[in-house]
Amino acid sequence: MRWLALxxxxxxxPVWAVEPGExxxxxxLEDRARALSQGLRCPVCRNESIDxxxxxxxxxxxxVLRERLVAGDSDREALDYMVARYxxxxxxxxxxxxxxxILWLAAPALLIVALGxxxxxxxxxxxTPETLTEAEQAELDKIMRS
Amino acid sequence: MLPRFALRYVWCMLVELGHFALILAFGVAIxxxxxxxxxxxxxHAGWMALADPAATTQFLLTAFSFAALTWAFVxxxxxxQLVYQNSHTDKPMIYKITGVWxxxxxxxxxxxxxxxxxxxxxxxxxxxxxxxxxxxxxxVQSSIAVAFFVFILFTSNxxxxxxxxxxxxxxLNPLLQDPGLxxxxxxxxxxxxxxxxxxxxxxxxxxxxxxxxxxxxxxxPWTLAxxxxxxxxxxLGSWWAYYELGWGGFWFWDPVENASFMPWLIAAALLHSAIxxxxxxxxxxxxxxxxxxxxxxxxxxxxxxxxxxxxxxxxFANDPERGMLILLILAFYLGGALTLFAMRAGAMxxxxxxxxxxxxxxLILNNILLAVSCFVVFIGTIWxxxxxxxxxxxxxxxxxxxxxxxxxxxxxxxxxxxLGSIIAWKRGNFDRAGKALGAWLIxxxxxxxxxxxxxSGNSALGPIGLALGIWVVGGALSDLWMRSGRDGWRERLRxxxxxxxxxxxxxxxxxxxGVTIFGVAALxxxxxxxxxxxxxxDRWSVGQFAFQLDDVQRLxxxxxxxxxxxxxxxxxxxxxxxxxxxxxxxxxxxxxxTEAAISNxxxxxxxxxxxDPQTNGGWAVRVYIKPFANWIWGGAILMALGGCIxxxxxxxxxxxxxxxxxxxxxxxx
Numbered sequence: 001m002r003w004l005a006l007x008x009x010x011x012x013x014p015v016w017a018v019e020p021g022e023x024x025x026x027x028x029l030e031d032r033a034r035a036l037s038q039g040l041r042c043p044v045c046r047n048e049s050i051d052x053x054x055x056x057x058x059x060x061x062x063x064v065l066r067e068r069l070v071a072g073d074s075d076r077e078a079l080d081y082m083v084a085r086y087x088x089x090x091x092x093x094x095x096x097x098x099x100x101x102i103l104w105l106a107a108p109a110l111l112i113v114a115l116g117x118x119x120x121x122x123x124x125x126x127x128t129p130e131t132l133t134e135a136e137q138a139e140l141d142k143i144m145r146s
Numbered sequence: 147m148l149p150r151f152a153l154r155y156v157w158c159m160l161v162e163l164g165h166f167a168l169i170l171a172f173g174v175a176i177x178x179x180x181x182x183x184x185x186x187x188x189x190h191a192g193w194m195a196l197a198d199p200a201a202t203t204q205f206l207l208t209a210f211s212f213a214a215l216t217w218a219f220v221x222x223x224x225x226x227q228l229v230y231q232n233s234h235t236d237k238p239m240i241y242k243i244t245g246v247w248x249x250x251x252x253x254x255x256x257x258x259x260x261x262x263x264x265x266x267x268x269x270x271x272x273x274x275x276x277x278x279x280x281x282x283x284x285x286v287q288s289s290i291a292v293a294f295f296v297f298i299l300f301t302s303n304x305x306x307x308x309x310x311x312x313x314x315x316x317x318l319n320p321l322l323q324d325p326g327l328x329x330x331x332x333x334x335x336x337x338x339x340x341x342x343x344x345x346x347x348x349x350x351x352x353x354x355x356x357x358x359x360x361x362x363x364x365x366x367p368w369t370l371a372x373x374x375x376x377x378x379x380x381x382l383g384s385w386w387a388y389y390e391l392g393w394g395g396f397w398f399w400d401p402v403e404n405a406s407f408m409p410w411l412i413a414a415a416l417l418h419s420a421i422x423x424x425x426x427x428x429x430x431x432x433x434x435x436x437x438x439x440x441x442x443x444x445x446x447x448x449x450x451x452x453x454x455x456x457x458x459x460x461x462f463a464n465d466p467e468r469g470m471l472i473l474l475i476l477a478f479y480l481g482g483a484l485t486l487f488a489m490r491a492g493a494m495x496x497x498x499x500x501x502x503x504x505x506x507x508x509l510i511l512n513n514i515l516l517a518v519s520c521f522v523v524f525i526g527t528i529w530x531x532x533x534x535x536x537x538x539x540x541x542x543x544x545x546x547x548x549x550x551x552x553x554x555x556x557x558x559x560x561x562x563x564x565l566g567s568i569i570a571w572k573r574g575n576f577d578r579a580g581k582a583l584g585a586w587l588i589x590x591x592x593x594x595x596x597x598x599x600x601x602s603g604n605s606a607l608g609p610i611g612l613a614l615g616i617w618v619v620g621g622a623l624s625d626l627w628m629r630s631g632r633d634g635w636r637e638r639l640r641x642x643x644x645x646x647x648x649x650x651x652x653x654x655x656x657x658x659x660g661v662t663i664f665g666v667a668a669l670x671x672x673x674x675x676x677x678x679x680x681x682x683x684d685r686w687s688v689g690q691f692a693f694q695l696d697d698v699q700r701l702x703x704x705x706x707x708x709x710x711x712x713x714x715x716x717x718x719x720x721x722x723x724x725x726x727x728x729x730x731x732x733x734x735x736x737x738x739x740t741e742a743a744i745s746n747x748x749x750x751x752x753x754x755x756x757x758d759p760q761t762n763g764g765w766a767v768r769v770y771i772k773p774f775a776n777w778i779w780g781g782a783i784l785m786a787l788g789g790c791i792x793x794x795x796x797x798x799x800x801x802x803x804x805x806x807x808x809x810x811x812x813x814x815x
């Protein structure tokens with residue numbers, strides 16, 4: 001099943017995710033670059049970050065990202081730069097602007113509703129007096145008599 | 147005995163016979179869908195009795211059809227379009243066979259085969275079901291089969307011939323020529339399709355208008371079996387991704403993965419709520435709803451995978467027929483069942499009364515957490531589609547979103563689990579649970595503190611994972627211990643061994659959950675990575691290990707060429723192991739693959755990948771030390787094993803008499 005996802009990617013080119021030649025000498029900058037590139041989607045792949053992707057475009061983006069960091073961009077600026085060039089599609093973590101609020105808030109909202117419903121269910125259960133149905137009462141009587 | 151030429155003729159005709167059997171099975175399914183249903187409605191015993199032989203016949207016909215297709219693959223009959231596109235004479239036999247389901251048409255045939263197998267199993271082992279309920283269950287099950295027979299015969303027929311058979315095939319995708327992936331789909335399908343039984347039971351109960359403890363007991367083994375298979379299937383897929391994709395990722399929150407994860411979460415919720423129905427006759431309508439949703443998510447998964455709609459909206463537009471048909475099936479079954487639910491669920495009066503602190507309440511919380519976490523996965527999976535269609539925004543929802551939004555639910559679940567699994571039914575209190583779990587809580591927190599102090603960096607992920615793991619595993623042990631009475635420890639241990647299998651299954655599955663949580667957290671938090679260019683003879687150290695690139699050679703495999711490196715691993719002056727990562731190229735498919743070399747260990751995996759030769763000499767080499775990686779799948783295996791143990795409990799065994807009615811039938815185990 002997963003292979004469907006990967007054919008496209010692996011067919012592209014036989015190169016290799018992060019390559020030694022791309023990496024920055026400054027370990028702090030390189031760590032930042034790795035962290036950022038894990039949150040950026042490779043535009044021509046299926047659901048892969050540029051950090052994991054083998055595609056040529058991903059390699060170019062990794063290099064561009066590192067150039068921005070070397071030039072002194074903050075993390076925010078580097079991401080904005082990528083979004084300006086490739087659209088919000090490249091962000092693997094969608095922002096919280098506009099309609100995306102639904103995405104972020106739907107689950108917490110549902111959780112609150114569900115907890116509310118669950119709580120009332122439990123309360124109601126507690127309030128219900130424990131009565132027997134007619135059939136059960138008859139059966140109980142039978143047992144008691146025997 | 148047929149003359150020789152006629153026999154050969156039959157062999158050639160086998161594919162056509164398989165095709166014909168499939169059409170016949172479709173016919174039988176239509177009959178089985180209608181006649182027993184009417185029989186159950188009008189009380190005609192003969193009409194209802196038709197369901198059993200029909201289910202068996204349907205299964206045998208489908209099995210014959212599947213066997214015929216397998217035969218075509220085994221004999222490399224390239225006059226069949228599907229075989230031509232997905233096989234090759236040079237392929238190892240095992241992958242010729244697994245190639246049957248390594249493609250769309252064949253996998254749909256496997257899907258239907260399993261669907262009819264479950265129907266037939268219900269007929270074979272459902273001897274203790276009331277006649278009416280059984281007839282209805284089998285009719286509903288068959289109606290699902292009808293839909294998928296239509297799907298196969300009209301949009302995805304595997305039996306299409308080519309007028310001019312080519313000399314050789316186009317080979318199966320090399321990624322599929324791997325044991326992990328070869329057996330991943332059958333397990334997943336057993337899980338997906340197994341949930342159809344829960345669905346059929348739910349719909350039959352809604353038609354009947356009656357859900358009682360017995361219903362809970364009947365529906366649970368099917369759900370448990372399906373959930374077990376899903377667990378194994380998901381674990382196999384994740385394990386495959388880990389060793390095959392070359393960077394050791396094990397979960398990507400890919401839509402295709404999520405498609406299998408959503409039914410798993412709902413099935414887990416259903417398992418637990420069905421216990422409440424069985425033991426306390428509460429949560430009935432909610433359990434019915436979960437049973438419907440579980441299979442609904444299975445169908446949704448099929449739709450996501452088969453239509454490719456989430457890969458890109460355009461993929462869907464290119465081949466809309468299949469996607470539309472699955473969408474119709476999904477809409478019809480889910481819509482129909484939910485409408486029925488809306489009409490009938492109110493009639494299901496709940497009986498059980500329980501106080502705020504009770505097992506029932508804890509299981510309600512379990513269900514809320516599982517259901518809402520499934521919703522997180524659901525909305526994250528479909529959001530790119532919704533955003534594109536409704537808000538005209540092309541965006542991605544990737545791992546960072548799921549990690550942030552999904553993880554809290556699992557943490558909450560793990561925190562609540564040991565408490566909830568210990569407090570008593572109906573009216574419980576925290577005293578007993580507190581006494582049993584206090585020591586574990588202290589141990590968990592202490593270990594987390596120690597881990598935090600020892601580790602480099604200040605991520606809380608590893609310590610939290612460790613604490614949760616200890617807490618959950620310890621809770622499961624305490625649960626067993628508390629059931630063993632109040633005598634001396636020798637007597638208690640003896641009694642623990644004789645506890646019902648269901649208790650052991652529960653404890654083992656819960657421990658598995660703890661182990662997986664710890665494995666995931668530990669791997670993510672404490673992994674080490676090293677990427678470099680190495681010349682032959684170079685030695686470098688990562689963590690406490692030293693790696694040395696000894697040799698790189700080119701070799702010829704059965705249907706590929708490979709570049710294989712020899713890397714020895716040292717710890718001090720002592721050689722730990724030697725690893726041979728490969729880069730393979732499959733000429734027929736024109737595809738390269740990475741074969742990582744992994745040295746598996748209980749405490750760590752050493753994971754080595756060889757890359758391309760560099761222009762200025764040397765090879766790109768990537769080395770990972772992955773702590774506790776195997777615990778992730780080990781935990782999944784424990785979960786499945788727990789399900790297995792629980793399934794073997796007398797009380798749940800399909801066909802075993804209900805113990806309440808026949809106390810003599812239960813031997814003192």
